[in-house]
Amino acid sequence: MYFEELGTPLAIATLIGSLFLLAALSLALVRIVRGPTAFDRIVALDLTGGICLCVIVFFAIHFDQPVLLDAAFAIALVSFLATVAFARYLGGGGEQ
Amino acid sequence: MSLIVAIFLIVGAFFAFVAALGVIRLPDFYMRMHAATKAGAFGATLLLLAAAIHFGSMRASITSLLIIVFFYLTTPIAAQIIAQAAYRTKVPLWGKTGKDQLAEDEGSESPREES
Numbered sequence: 001m002y003f004e005e006l007g008t009p010l011a012i013a014t015l016i017g018s019l020f021l022l023a024a025l026s027l028a029l030v031r032i033v034r035g036p037t038a039f040d041r042i043v044a045l046d047l048t049g050g051i052c053l054c055v056i057v058f059f060a061i062h063f064d065q066p067v068l069l070d071a072a073f074a075i076a077l078v079s080f081l082a083t084v085a086f087a088r089y090l091g092g093g094g095e096q
Numbered sequence: 097m098s099l100i101v102a103i104f105l106i107v108g109a110f111f112a113f114v115a116a117l118g119v120i121r122l123p124d125f126y127m128r129m130h131a132a133t134k135a136g137a138f139g140a141t142l143l144l145l146a147a148a149i150h151f152g153s154m155r156a157s158i159t160s161l162l163i164i165v166f167f168y169l170t171t172p173i174a175a176q177i178i179a180q181a182a183y184r185t186k187v188p189l190w191g192k193t194g195k196d197q198l199a200e201d202e203g204s205e206s207p208r209e210e211s
Contacts, residue, residue, distance in 0.1 A: 008098065009099050013101070013103070014105065017108070017110075018109070020113040023113055024116035027119065028120075031128070039125050039181070039187055043178065044128075047116060047132040050112070054112050054139060054143050057140075057143045058109075061101070061146065061150050066155065069144075072144075072159075073162060073166075076163050076167055080171075080174055084177055087180075088181070091178075091180065
């Protein structure tokens with residue numbers, strides 16, 4: 001059980017924050033499934049990437065591993081590129 | 097110090113939750129994009145600040161600061177590009193949207209959904 005030291009404020013905050021992030025991830029996934037247009041799905045996917053970054057930061061703090069912040073940096077780089085590529089693809093590319 | 101980190105963690109996660117709530121609840125695509133980009137970036141920023149305070153080392157602080165700067169540079173660009181692509185392909189606005197300046201400037205019809 002990871003939360004046996006539930007007395008410290010950091011452990012409580014990690015627990016509550018993880019629940020918030022879990023709810024956020026579920027809502028974003030619902031929008032990905034339901035989204036009426038492809039653009040809704042892309043925005044929800046972008047938000048999912050941001051929430052994954054938040055989850056990695058939570059891991060880094062909870063397991064006390066600052067190396068994990070590099071993984072967060074990689075996610076911040078890649079999710080942006082995916083969003084731009086999808087937008088150019090669906091929007092017909094070039095200038096108008 | 098751990099109390100500050102705890103507060104930042106809870107508030108940041110709450111903002112990420114608010115972003116997802118906006119994405120699921122708001123009525124048209126443009127509002128959803130607005131909620132996802134602004135609130136999502138702010139929540140991630142608070143969490144990264146919490147990480148920087150918690151670790152306290154130079155390396156973790158610089159990495160966090162880099163992620164924050166990069167997030168604030170890229171999120172508006174991605175939002176702008178995707179909103180432009182959506183508007184060009186005529187994704188409908190909410191029926192009760194007040195003003196569509198771009199349609200007025202170009203003399204074209206605003207893509208609204210039936211209200």
